[in-house]
Amino acid sequence: MGYAYLVLGIQIVQYILFELKLAFYIDIPGEDLIMFMWALRVMVVTLDQDRFIETMEEQAKIGATENGGLHRLTLSNEDKEIRDWFYDQMEAEGLDIRIDEFGNMFGRRDGEDPDKETVLIGSHLDSQPYGGIYDGALGVISALEFIRMLNDEEITTEHPIEIVNWTNEEGSRYQPAMQGSGVWAGTHDIEDEYKKTDEDGVRFEDELERIGYKGDVPAAPTEDYEGYLELHIEQGPYLAEANMDVGIVTGIVGFSWGAITYYGDADHTGPTPMRYRSDALVGAADVISQIRRIPGMLGERTVGSTGYMDVKPNSINTIPGEVTFTWGFRDPDDDVVQEAFDRVLAEAQAAAEREGLDWEWEERMRASSVDFAQENINAVAEATDKLEYDAMKIFSGAGHDATHAADVMDTSMVFAVSENGKSHTEEEFTSWEHCYKAANTLANAGLELAGETEREA
Numbered sequence: 317m318g319y320a321y322l323v324l325g326i327q328i329v330q331y332i333l334f335e336l337k338l339a340f341y342i343d344i345p346g347e348d349l350i351m352f353m354w355a356l357r358v359m360v361v362t363l364d365q366d367r368f369i370e371t372m373e374e375q376a377k378i379g380a381t382e383n384g385g386l387h388r389l390t391l392s393n394e395d396k397e398i399r400d401w402f403y404d405q406m407e408a409e410g411l412d413i414r415i416d417e418f419g420n421m422f423g424r425r426d427g428e429d430p431d432k433e434t435v436l437i438g439s440h441l442d443s444q445p446y447g448g449i450y451d452g453a454l455g456v457i458s459a460l461e462f463i464r465m466l467n468d469e470e471i472t473t474e475h476p477i478e479i480v481n482w483t484n485e486e487g488s489r490y491q492p493a494m495q496g497s498g499v500w501a502g503t504h505d506i507e508d509e510y511k512k513t514d515e516d517g518v519r520f521e522d523e524l525e526r527i528g529y530k531g532d533v534p535a536a537p538t539e540d541y542e543g544y545l546e547l548h549i550e551q552g553p554y555l556a557e558a559n560m561d562v563g564i565v566t567g568i569v570g571f572s573w574g575a576i577t578y579y580g581d582a583d584h585t586g587p588t589p590m591r592y593r594s595d596a597l598v599g600a601a602d603v604i605s606q607i608r609r610i611p612g613m614l615g616e617r618t619v620g621s622t623g624y625m626d627v628k629p630n631s632i633n634t635i636p637g638e639v640t641f642t643w644g645f646r647d648p649d650d651d652v653v654q655e656a657f658d659r660v661l662a663e664a665q666a667a668a669e670r671e672g673l674d675w676e677w678e679e680r681m682r683a684s685s686v687d688f689a690q691e692n693i694n695a696v697a698e699a700t701d702k703l704e705y706d707a708m709k710i711f712s713g714a715g716h717d718a719t720h721a722a723d724v725m726d727t728s729m730v731f732a733v734s735e736n737g738k739s740h741t742e743e744e745f746t747s748w749e750h751c752y753k754a755a756n757t758l759a760n761a762g763l764e765l766a767g768e769t770e771r772e773a
């Protein structure tokens with residue numbers, strides 16, 4: 317409330333001073349500062365809380381699961397349904413809608429200045445199998461509510477604003493994740509991605525056509541953009557642990573994913589003496605336990621896991637002759653990712669020597685960390701200041717569509733508090749209060765970038 321009193325105080329002082337100015341034709345000391353404070357006041361906006369929550373509940377009905385989660389896989393019938401619904405909502409707000417060749421959905425609200433570049437705001441409406449109702453959807457609904465608020469309040473902006481629903485962020489039915497934004501940003505070739513098939517062998521392009529969302533606009537930036545903003549749930553525990561209202565995201569972690577294969581001697585587990593054995597699984601076990609320990613030696617935010625293992629012949633009565641397993645390390649600092657990579661290979665070499673194994677390795681994916689643009693980070697930080705929310709800067713431990721957007725334009729994100737740090741499960745939870753605070757932050761940051769033209773006080 318302190319900010320509201322400050323605004324009221326400024327209004328009173330301003331009124332008195334300007335009356336004096338008009339009456340006596342005098343210059344007022346500090347006039348510029350007062351005008352600056354006035355401009356700040358004009359830009360604070362809040363969304364309609366009831367409608368925002370109702371809209372979140374409405375979207376969560378499409379693909380709802382029995383346990384309060386969401387099963388809305390990309391290009392499924394549920395995805396078509398939520399897309400149709402979102403289309404209607406955008407149409408009702410008078411947005412100029414376009415669907416690109418990869419199914420990405422854009423809704424445009426014109427700006428006052430034809431020379432100004434567009435501000436893009438969005439996330440994704442698809443979900444994980446039996447996922448939560450907030451992952452992705454919160455970002456799209458918040459962008460929609462931002463537009464509704466601008467329309468209700470008759471606020472005009474210098475820059476055009478576009479809201480977006482990216483195709484297949486989740487990557488569970490078709491890989492990779494963040495596919496639509498990746499194609500749009502030019503990271504993936506559209507023809508390669510069209511050919512991808514799901515578990516049942518159904519082609520991506522065929523499914524996109526079937527649900528009626530293969531548009532005719534090129535899946536590429538068709539103009540220069542001012543910047544991108546995305547609201548997403550944190551999907552980790554850091555904001556809740558620190559008792560924050562909202563997170564100001566400064567970047568996205570880099571990572572290294574790869575696989576190691578050990579070749580030992582498959583043999584009978586009974587008659588073979590221990591000194592004769594070259595057990596590929598024993599080598600793997602040694603390295604996997606190190607993959608667990610390496611992050612603790614490197615940094616506070618370093619994480620590492622083995623998520624996959626294939627054991628051959630995988631029989632209770634045979635010494636494992638061949639084992640393939642994976643590593644995955646992430647950290648905000650690319651040098652730390654490199655260090656984790658170096659260490660896991662050194663551990664793998666040592667384990668191979670101990671157990672008498674041949675081995676090979678392959679790094680399957682390496683991504684540099686993404687540092688978001690200072691101007692956009694500042695816009696988010698200023699929004700939390702104006703709204704008097706407790707906020708802290710945070711690095712994203714997961715990839716988002718913002719990763720690809722950042723290749724094309726200045727980008728930042730807003731994180732909503734994940735109550736228990738969980739996501740990609742029906743247990744995913746963010747309180748409506750935290751959803752609303754994150755959405756208000758997005759709205760004010762968006763308005764900052766788009767430049768409000770004028771509004772009656």
Ligand SMILES: [Zn+2]
Pocket residue numbers: 440451452485548
């Ligand atoms: Zn997501």
